[in-house]
Every structure is written in structure tokens, then in C-alpha cells.
Amino acid sequence: MTVEQRQKKGYLFRAVSIVIAFLVITAVWGADTGGGLQEGKAGEKAVTIDFDGVDIVVFIKFISELTGKNFVIDSAVRGNVTVISPTRITPQEAYMVFESVLDVHGYAAVPAGNIIKIIPAAQTRGQNVETRLRESAVSPSDKVVTRIVPLSYANADEIKKILDPLVSKGSIIVSYPPAGMLVVTDLLSNIQRLLKIIEAVDVQGMGEQITVVPLTYGSAAPMAKSISGLFQDTSRKTKRDATPEPIIKVIADERTNSLIVLASEADTAKIRELIKLLDREPVRGEGDVRVYYLQNAKAEDMAKVLMAIPVAPAGKEQEKGKTPILSKEVQIVADKSTNSLVITAGKDDWQVLEEVIRKLDITRRMVYIEALLMEVSVAKDFELGVEWRGAEKTGSIDGRQIVTFGASTSQPSAFPGVNTGTQSVTLPLGFSLGVLGEGISIGGFLFPNIGAVVRAYQKDSDVHILSTPQIMTTDNEDAEIQVGKNVPYLTRQDTSQSGIDYSHYEYKDVGVTLQITPQINQDRFVRLKIMQEVSQVIKEESSVGLPTTLKRMAKTTVIVKDGHTIVIGGLIDDTMNSGVYRVPCLGGIPGLGNFFRTESSNTGKTNLFVFLTPHIIEYVSEADGLYREKKEQIDKVKEGSIKMYERKGGK
Structure with missing residues (x-):
């Protein structure tokens, strides 16, 4: 048989098949409807499809005639079709059977406008197949669609x-990890089967693993924060408007300096590579540990101040517009030997700390204080030209009001020496506090400074100069001067079982104590916190040697201008003096001597005065000037070239 004969035979076979198919359909319709079509439930005609070894092209033409659809058949579409369908179906159901037949033979129907292309299924991924984003209400079929999951x-x-x-x-299935989705091109029926599998495995924690990554150079806490922030943008939502769930969790274990990673195998590999790049040895001189050498402040005090700065709460971001605060990782250690601070902090924290240190580590001003403690007999005409500070007004001098402590009346005449005409005032017997000017006026004499007062009264029997201390201290630092002796006090006497007596003693300081804390303001006024105490042993009250002490103490806070003098007075002491006067030789004769001797006793009162003059030393030139001034005063006094004092009015 020749080729032409075989081709003619093939064409004849196809023609006969088509005729037989139509005869079968016609026979079915005629048998059921009497030569017509049977109506379905929805008014559609119903057919019975029953083919045995029919050419697939003939089957496609049959479906085209039945559904009214236009088909373009690829040249690769070949084969025979066998369909057994004893029940009647609608044309729509027949088309679904048609799609299943194509799928069985490896072909697919792809819509393209008003026509449908019949092509091999392997070529459908690049064709215009239906794309679905969510599940639709249609029944499963063997239609090829693209589904985004x-x-x-x-x-x-x-x-x-x-x-x-x-x-x-x-x-084909395509994955897109950045968006967390799959793109599937397959039969609709198979896609619906795959969706059930995805629903079962797409649950929280699926595929995650825990990995511990130790660090060699880096710190666990900041590195965990950096990695978590890097992967935070890859978070996904469980449903619309839901809170994003991080797909990666990185926790710092500071005890072992390790990172605990909870992530999938692929993400864990990425994190390991990232840690490998970050966990490098830092360049010398660029680490987080710095040493700051202080010039003026004490390292221990500075460290306490810096550590008191609030730290950022864990897990919270710093709000915009607020003062920057330190992170929790900051560490500050004071080195006393070098007066320096060893600071462990990041770049941002270091900038904050450096600015604070720079403002606090400044040169502090000093105060040079001249003091005079003197006892004056109350009988002494000891008038001071002073402006008194207190609660009650007692008069005025040169237009300035005079007030006093302990006054029972507000009349100036109630106090001796208060005379607005003569401009003099005498200290009352109560506690008094006054402010003198740059010169000191006592008893009608004007003294240039405290040193002149000391030299003027050092030989006066009615004036007892206890101490003339001078001290220099730093602003806001305590200064103390103590002059006296350590006196033993018998506290307890006991007798042991063996009959031996023993005593217990305590030693207490007796003498003059002056404590001063200066505080300088911007206008060169000095706030002085003063504690002055004078104690002395007066007598022994018993045979066991228990001493009795007299203590006079004053505590106060005053404000005085640089170079001016203040005085504290009114600390009264009552003393009793007794004496025996007798005629030489005769006064010592027993019995008869009583006629030649006299015993007398008298009571005296002394008033304790404390003079204080502060001098602010802010610059080196002021210290040099104070030194030259004191030296000149001493030299002139030794030479006798200046007067110790001069009367008011220049006399």
C-alpha cells in the first residue's frame, strides 16, 4: 500500500468517525425526546457522551458544536479519546469533561480572547491562563489556572x-520569600488539593529551629538588637490589619556572650553569615572603652554623678524631642590613683557623657577666710560700728537699719550705746550677729582689718584673744580649724574579784573649733555655713577627778560680700574670781593672822566674739594680690610705719 493510499484511508476513517459520532448523538436525542432534545433542570439540553477510540480532533470538533466555542488546535495535539458517560449531562458539564480528557492526554485549554487554544500542558506556564488570588465559589475542575497563595x-x-x-x-510552583507567598500554575482541582496541604503545614512555629551562636569579639546585647532590627522589616501578618509577627527571633545571653536564634534553617544560615561578618576584632583605639583624665573634679565624685543619669528602659525606643539618656550597657569606673574615669559606652552614649564631664570638670573658686575669736569683759567699753542683722530693729547708722537677736523691745533706747546721732552701737548681752564693712569700728576706733584688731588688743587685760585662724578652702567644701587639747574623762570605776581597782577613761577635745562651708554665687557674695564652738575645763567637781567643761557654741548661715566682715557675739560666760590679801609675815600667824588678811570674791562676765572675713580667690592674680597685701601689712607693722588704728574723723 502506497503513502497516498494510506492517507486516503486515514481521511476516510476520520470522516466515518465523525459521522458515527453525530449519528450516536442524534440517536440519543431522538430516543429520549422523540427527535428533539431533552431539557435539563435549568432549561438546558442534556446529552450523553459515549466515545470509544475516537480521534481527539474529532472529539474537539464535537465539543465545539455542542458548546458554541471556537478552538485553535496545536499541531502537536494527537491521539484517540475514549469517554464512557451513560448519564445525560449539560453542555457546561460536557465542557468540564472535555477539560479532563485534555488533562489525561497531556493537553490544556487556554482562553485567548474569543477563542480557546488547545496546547500541550507543558506550554501553559507562559500562556494567558486564569489567575486567582483567593478561593472562588466554583466547583473543582481540570481547568488550568494560576493561583497566588x-x-x-x-x-x-x-x-x-x-x-x-x-x-x-x-x-509549576514559584516561591517568593520576601512577600511570603507561592505562585502555582496547575489544574484547579489539583490546586485545591494543594491548598489543603498548605493549610495543614502553614502554622506558627513550623520549620523553626533553635540555634546558639557564641560570640568572640562582639557583645551579645547590641548585636542581638542590630540583627533583630535588620530582619524586622520581613515580618508578616496573620490576617488583614493584624499585628506583624517576626519570622526571626534573636535573644542575647549576656552570661555566655551568645546569641539564641529561633528561625528556619535557611534564615539561620543567613544569620550565621551575618554574625560572622559582624563578630570581628575591633580596630585598636576605636573600641567602646575610653579613659577620661579629669583636671579638677574628683574621679569618685564624678563617677557617682554620671551613674545617676537615668538609663533607657529595656525594649523601648527614645522618644523624639526628649533629652538623650544613656543605654543600659554603660559602665563607669573611677581610678583614684590617676584621677580618671574608665568608661565603657557606645558612640551615642559617649557623646552625652563627654558633654556632661566637660561642663562639670571646671576650675572651682576658692575662699580665703580670716577669723578672730576673742573674749571681752562686759565691763569693757567695747562699741562696734556694725549693722546688726536679726528680727528686731534697734536704730540706724548712715541710713542703714540696725537689728538684734534676743531683743525684748524694738526701741533703740533700750540698748546702751545705740545713738543715731553719734552713730555708735554697743552689742547687747544676748546673742548677736552683725555685718561690718571693709573696715572694723570698735570703741570709736576704725581698724583696717582683723589683724589690726588683734594687735591693738593683745595687751588689753579686758580682752582675751582665743585664736586667730586663717584658712583657705574650695567652694562648697568643708573647712575646719581646731585648737585645744584632749582631756581624759573618767567614765567608770570597777573593782575586780582580786580587789584591784581599775578605771575607764574617754578622751574629749576641749578648746576652740571652727567649721565653715562656703558657697559662692555669681555676684561674688559668699554664703557661709558656720559652726563655732569654744569649750574649756572649769573645775573638778569630785575627788575622783571628773572634770566639768563649759561649752559655748553657735550655728548659723550668713551671706556676706567678698572682703566684708561679719561678727557673731553674745556668747556670755559667768566667771567667779576669789582671792586672799594679807600683810606679809603678820598675815601668816595662826589665829592672829586673821586680823591682817582679807578674803574677797567677785563675779565677772565675758562676751565671746567671732569675726569672719571671706576673700574670694577666683584667679591667680587675686591669690598673688592677697599674698602681697598680707606681706605688706606684716612688714609695715614690724617697722612701725603705720598706725594700728585711727579714730573716726581722721584724729
Whole structure:
């Protein structure tokens, strides 16, 4: 048989097949409807499809006539079709059977406008197949569609590995990890089967693993924060408007300096590579440990101030517009030997600390204080030209009001020496506090400074100069001067079982104590916190040697201008003096001597005065000037070239 004969035979076979198919359909319709079509439930005609070894092209033409659809058949479409369908179906159901027949033979129907292309299924991935984002209400079919499947928890690459063996021949699955989704092109019926599998495995925690990564150079806490922030943008949502769930969790274990990573296998590998790049040895001189050498402040005090700065709460970001605060990782250690601070902090924290240190580590001003403690007999005409500070007004001098402590009346005449005409005032017997000017006026004499007062009264029997201390201290630092002796006090006497007596003693300081704390303001006024105490042993009250002490103490806080003098007075002491006067030789004769001797006793009162003059030393030139002034005063006094004092009015 020749080729032409075989081709003619093939054409004849196809023609006969088509005729037989139509005869079968016509016979079915005629048998059921009497030569017409049977109506379905929805008014559609119903047919019975029953083919045995029919050419697939003939079957396609049959479906085209039945449904009214236009088909373009690829040249690769070949084969015979066998369909057994004893029940009647509608044309729509017949088309679904048609799609299943194509799928069985490895072909697919792809819509393209008003026509449908019949092509091999392997070529459908590049064709215009129907794309669905969500599940629709249609029934499963063997129609080829492209479905976009968003994932909630699982990794897209991991799910693709699971589904690849389950897709139809020629179908394709594409994963897109950044968006957490899959793109599947397959039969609709198979896609719906795959969706059930995805729903079962796309649950929280699926595919995650825990890994511990130790660090060599880096710190666990900041590195965990950096990595978590880097992967935070890859978070996904469980549903619309839901809170994003991080797909990666990195926790710092500061005790072992390690990172605990909870992530998928793929993400864990990425994190390990990132840690390998970050965990490097820092360049010398660029680490987080710095040493700051202080010039003026004490390292211990500065460290306490810096550590008191609030730290940022863990897990919270610093709000914009607020004063920057330190992170929790900042550490500050004071080195006393070098007066320096060893600071462990990041770049941002270091900038804050450096600015604070620079403002606090400044040169502090000093105060040079001249003091005079003197006792004056109350009988002494000891008038002071002073402006008294207190609660009650007692008069005025040169237009300035005079007030006093302990006054029972507000009349100036109640105090001796208060005379607005003569401009003099005498200290009352109560506690008094006054402010003198740059010169000191006592008893009608004007003294240039405290040193002149000391030299003027050092030989006066009614004036007892206790101490003339001079001290220099730093602003806001305590200064103390103590002159006296350590006196033993018998506290307890006991007798042991063996009959030996023993005594217990305590030693207490007796003498003059002056404590001063200066505080300088911007206008060169000095706030002085003063504690002055004078104690002395007066007599022994018993045979066991228990001493009795007299203590006079004053505590106060005053404000005085630089170079001016203040005085504290009114600390009264009552003393009793007794004496025996007798005629030489005769006064010592027993019995008869009483006629030649006299015993007398008298009571005296002394008033304790404390003079204080502060001098602010802010610059080196002021210290040099004070030194020259004191030296000149001493030299002139030794030479006798200046008067110790001069009367008011220049006399």
C-alpha cells in the first residue's frame, strides 16, 4: 500500500468517525425526546457522551458544536479519546469533561480572547491562563489556572519543597520569600488539593529551629538588637490589619556572650553569615572603652554623678524631642590613683557623657577666710560700728537699719550705746550677729582689718584673744580649724574579784573649733555655713577627778560680700574670781593672822566674739594680690610705719 493510499484511508476513517459520532448523538436525542432534545433542570439540553477510540480532533470538533466555542488546535495535539458517560449531562458539564480528557492526554485549554487554544500542558506556564488570588465559589475542575497563595507563618521555599512532587505534570510552583507567598500554575482541582496541604503545614512555629551562636569579639546585647532590627522589616501578618509577627527571633545571653536564634534553617544560615561578618576584632583605639583624665573634679565624685543619669528602659525606643539618656550597657569606673574615669559606652552614649564631664570638670573658686575669736569683759567699753542683722530693729547708722537677736523691745533706747546721732552701737548681752564693712569700728576706733584688731588688743587685760585662724578652702567644701587639747574623762570605776581597782577613761577635745562651708554665687557674695564652738575645763567637781567643761557654741548661715566682715557675739560666760590679801609675815600667824588678811570674791562676765572675713580667690592674680597685701601689712607693722588704728574723723 502506497503513502497516498494510506492517507486516503486515514481521511476516510476520520470522516466515518465523525459521522458515527453525530449519528450516536442524534440517536440519543431522538430516543429520549422523540427527535428533539431533552431539557435539563435549568432549561438546558442534556446529552450523553459515549466515545470509544475516537480521534481527539474529532472529539474537539464535537465539543465545539455542542458548546458554541471556537478552538485553535496545536499541531502537536494527537491521539484517540475514549469517554464512557451513560448519564445525560449539560453542555457546561460536557465542557468540564472535555477539560479532563485534555488533562489525561497531556493537553490544556487556554482562553485567548474569543477563542480557546488547545496546547500541550507543558506550554501553559507562559500562556494567558486564569489567575486567582483567593478561593472562588466554583466547583473543582481540570481547568488550568494560576493561583497566588499567601503564607502566614511558613517559609515559602520550604513549602515549595513539599509541594513540588505533588503538582501535575507540566505544572509549576514559584516561591517568593520576601512577600511570603507561592505562585502555582496547575489544574484547579489539583490546586485545591494543594491548598489543603498548605493549610495543614502553614502554622506558627513550623520549620523553626533553635540555634546558639557564641560570640568572640562582639557583645551579645547590641548585636542581638542590630540583627533583630535588620530582619524586622520581613515580618508578616496573620490576617488583614493584624499585628506583624517576626519570622526571626534573636535573644542575647549576656552570661555566655551568645546569641539564641529561633528561625528556619535557611534564615539561620543567613544569620550565621551575618554574625560572622559582624563578630570581628575591633580596630585598636576605636573600641567602646575610653579613659577620661579629669583636671579638677574628683574621679569618685564624678563617677557617682554620671551613674545617676537615668538609663533607657529595656525594649523601648527614645522618644523624639526628649533629652538623650544613656543605654543600659554603660559602665563607669573611677581610678583614684590617676584621677580618671574608665568608661565603657557606645558612640551615642559617649557623646552625652563627654558633654556632661566637660561642663562639670571646671576650675572651682576658692575662699580665703580670716577669723578672730576673742573674749571681752562686759565691763569693757567695747562699741562696734556694725549693722546688726536679726528680727528686731534697734536704730540706724548712715541710713542703714540696725537689728538684734534676743531683743525684748524694738526701741533703740533700750540698748546702751545705740545713738543715731553719734552713730555708735554697743552689742547687747544676748546673742548677736552683725555685718561690718571693709573696715572694723570698735570703741570709736576704725581698724583696717582683723589683724589690726588683734594687735591693738593683745595687751588689753579686758580682752582675751582665743585664736586667730586663717584658712583657705574650695567652694562648697568643708573647712575646719581646731585648737585645744584632749582631756581624759573618767567614765567608770570597777573593782575586780582580786580587789584591784581599775578605771575607764574617754578622751574629749576641749578648746576652740571652727567649721565653715562656703558657697559662692555669681555676684561674688559668699554664703557661709558656720559652726563655732569654744569649750574649756572649769573645775573638778569630785575627788575622783571628773572634770566639768563649759561649752559655748553657735550655728548659723550668713551671706556676706567678698572682703566684708561679719561678727557673731553674745556668747556670755559667768566667771567667779576669789582671792586672799594679807600683810606679809603678820598675815601668816595662826589665829592672829586673821586680823591682817582679807578674803574677797567677785563675779565677772565675758562676751565671746567671732569675726569672719571671706576673700574670694577666683584667679591667680587675686591669690598673688592677697599674698602681697598680707606681706605688706606684716612688714609695715614690724617697722612701725603705720598706725594700728585711727579714730573716726581722721584724729
